[in-house]
Amino acid sequence: MIQAILTMRFAIGLLGEKEQAGWWPSSFMSPTSSAFLLPVFGANTMHARYQGIVEAGKRVHDERIGVGRVFHLFRLPEATEQRLFDGLSSAENGVATGTLSPEVANKQLSVLAAASIEAKQGPISIGSADDLGKPDWISIAASLYAAAFAAGVQCFPYFSEKP
Numbered sequence: 001m002i003q004a005i006l007t008m009r010f011a012i013g014l015l016g017e018k019e020q021a022g023w024w025p026s027s028f029m030s031p032t033s034s035a036f037l038l039p040v041f042g043a044n045t046m047h048a049r050y051q052g053i054v055e056a057g058k059r060v061h062d063e064r065i066g067v068g069r070v071f072h073l074f075r076l077p078e079a080t081e082q083r084l085f086d087g088l089s090s091a092e093n094g095v096a097t098g099t100l101s102p103e104v105a106n107k108q109l110s111v112l113a114a115a116s117i118e119a120k121q122g123p124i125s126i127g128s129a130d131d132l133g134k135p136d137w138i139s140i141a142a143s144l145y146a147a148a149f150a151a152g153v154q155c156f157p158y159f160s161e162k163p
Contacts, residue, residue, distance in 0.1 A: 001135050001138065002083050002084060002087040003087060004112060004135070004138045005073075005076075005080075005084060005138065006084060006087055006088055007108050007112065008073060008108075008109070008112055008138060008141065008142055008145075009050070009053065009054060009057070009073060009074065009084075010029070010050070010053070010105070010108075011105040011106075011108045011109045011112075012057060012073060012105075012109070012145055013028070013029060013050075013053025013054070013056070013057055014029040014053070014100070014101075014102065014105045015102060015105050015106070015109070015145075015149050016053075016056070016057060016060070017029055017030065017053075017056070020102055020149075021149055021152070021154075023057075023060055023154055024056040024057065024059065024060045025056075026052055026053065026056040028048075028049045028052035028053050028056070029049060029053060029100060031100070033049065037049065046088075047088065047089075050088055054074050057073065057074035058074040058075050060156075061073070061074050061075065061156050061158070062075065064122065064123055064154070064156045065123045065156050065158045069160065069161040070158050070159065070160055070161060071129055071132060071158065071159045071161065072156060072157065072158040072159070073141060073157070076132065077129070077132065080132065106146070106149070109142050109145060109146045109149075110142075110146055112138055112139060112142035113139055113142040113143040113146045114136075114139035114140060114142070114143045115143060116143070116146075116147070117143045117144065117147050118147060119144075119147035119148050119150065119151030119153050119155065120144060120147070120148070120153075120155050121148070121153040121154060121155060122154070122155070122156065123156045123158055124144060124155055124156065124157050124158070125157075125158060125159070125160060126140050126141060126144070126157045126158065126159065127140075127159050127160075128159060128160055128161070129159050129160065129161045131159060132159055137159070140157070141157040144157045145157070
């Protein structure tokens, strides 16, 4: 499940950037980003890209959904975030380096998606925080994101925390 979330974060992170769908103004995944990231981060360039796209995605999702008592792809419970960081650190960079083109990102997203669904715009509740422990949410979110990118709309799947 951790590898699937990492794959989806990289794919959505790239597809949401300004050169693609323009959901956020960053370019961390662009081929030219290495020119400014490599001298500063060296061997940790992929971690810098990852942190950049997570922060960019988090800001836009938080603006549209709100903060507090909700989770989304770029803001998950702390224990999951730690497992994602550990998974990225131990990954053989296949997840990260395989997502450096929009074509590959779209393919990875379609592999994760459950089925073709109608594109929806704006925040979309896809369950409660309890559902984050089940792997089904990944395919549901991937389906919503894929449909939104294909239709040219912005979609923000989220989970509500129990009161």
